[in-house]
Amino acid sequence: MLNTTDAPEEAAIRPRGSGLAGAVVSRLVRLALLLVAVAVASFALMLGSPVDPVDAYVGADIAAIGPEQREQIAERWGLNDPPAERFGNWLSHVLRGDLGHSHTFNQPVTEVIAGKFLTSLALMAVAWCLSGVIGFGLGLIAGVQRGRLVDRVITWWAYVLASAPTFWVGLLLLYAFSVSLQWTPVCCAVPVGQVASEVGLLDRLHHLLLPAFTLSLVGIAPVVLHTRQAVSVAMASDYVAFARAQGERSTGLVIHRVLRNAAGPALLLQFSSLGELFGGSLLAEHVFSYPGLGAATTAAALGQDVPLLLGIALFTAVFVYTGNQLGDLLHGWLDPRTRRTEAAR
Known part of the structure; x- marks a missing residue:
């Protein structure tokens, strides 16, 4: 015969565990959705910035570089690629744990x-x-x-x-x-x-x-x-x-x-x-x-x-x-x- 004396206790314990696991999963899903929204919004703001990244990087020496050098910098950073491709490349590196390289500090991000x-x-x-x-x-x-x-x-x-x-x-x-x-x-x-x-x-x-x-x-x-x-x-x-x-x-x-x-x-x-x-x-x-x-x-x-x-x-x-x-x-x-x-x- 089945022992039914412990059934209410097991039934009471089981929802608590499932509820805790569900709460953790729910919070992780919210965090993932938040990060996606932040990534998309931040990347869109970067694209809409009036400041040219190459000009900001070169600074006062902008007149000293020629069109070819400027094009090489833009090509190296992927600035000539379509926005969707740039975002996809950056996101693929992020998923592998690589946030990129900072040219301001010359170090990994x-x-x-x-x-x-x-x-x-x-x-x-x-x-x-x-x-x-x-x-x-x-x-x-x-x-x-x-x-x-x-x-x-x-x-x-x-x-x-x-x-x-x-x-x-x-x-x-x-x-x-x-x-x-x-x-x-x-x-x-x-x-x-x-x-x-x-x-x-x-x-x-x-x-x-x-x-x-x-x-x-x-x-x-x-x-x-x-x-x-x-x-x-x-x-x-x-x-x-x-x-x-x-x-x-x-x-x-x-x-x-x-x-x-x-x-x-x-x-x-x-x-x-x-x-x-x-x-x-x-x-x-x-x-x-x-x-x-x-x-x-x-x-x-x-x-x-x-x-x-x-x-x-x-x-x-x-x-x-x-x-x-x-x-x-x-x-x-x-x-x-x-x-x-x-x-x-």
Whole structure:
């Protein structure tokens, strides 16, 4: 006879496994479709650029080369081929793991992205942590003190940050702390004239501090405003009113009743802001002459380095998509209602 006592348990376990596998496959399919869309859109933008790649590559020596040399460069890069053929050749190399060769840095695109991203990773990680911690802390205070002077000041400051361009804020901070007060270096990731491998941790942090703080201003304002709203809703809820009726104080209410409910949306927003963080790094690295991936993107755009630009576009899409998925998972872990809603779908 069949043992039917374990059948309900097996039936309950099986959908969970299949559901997890289906969710993973669904996310991978979405990522693949996203990469295809990004590749097609980026390649189309490169074709529509008014800047000639050969002119950008030669630069000031454009008058020194003849038509034959110019034709040889164009032929070597495949610029004379039809757009569909060029895209197909590039895509076939990408599927084999070859993103091409960067003529701006005279290196494979994968090596350029790997090296520059490691430099930018410290900058973006510090800025990301600063924006999350400062934004969540200020939003928590503003939500608890809603309607009071502290709330008005924090909210006004958040709106000012949201409307201030990163480039302009970076120039102001550079003038104030580097030029006038001379507390921070003017540029670069390491002291000028020194080899990067010989620079100590304190010197690196000294050069990193002001660019990271400038970049963190991009993400502080949204976290403040969303956290303030989430805290305000939680403070006005019935379970907080019931806890107050039982004599629980404000500090305990915030820690036990409000903090976790506000942390979920803040984490989701923080992870979803990685795209804005990367976009802000382009401006911050340009202002402070920081040699990271943002500076490499600017150099590739000015030099019409198509393989490097396309490689950075794909890498950025994967980076941002991964951040969004991590934020979604953490949000579901902090807020079980999200998991139940997704399961019901």
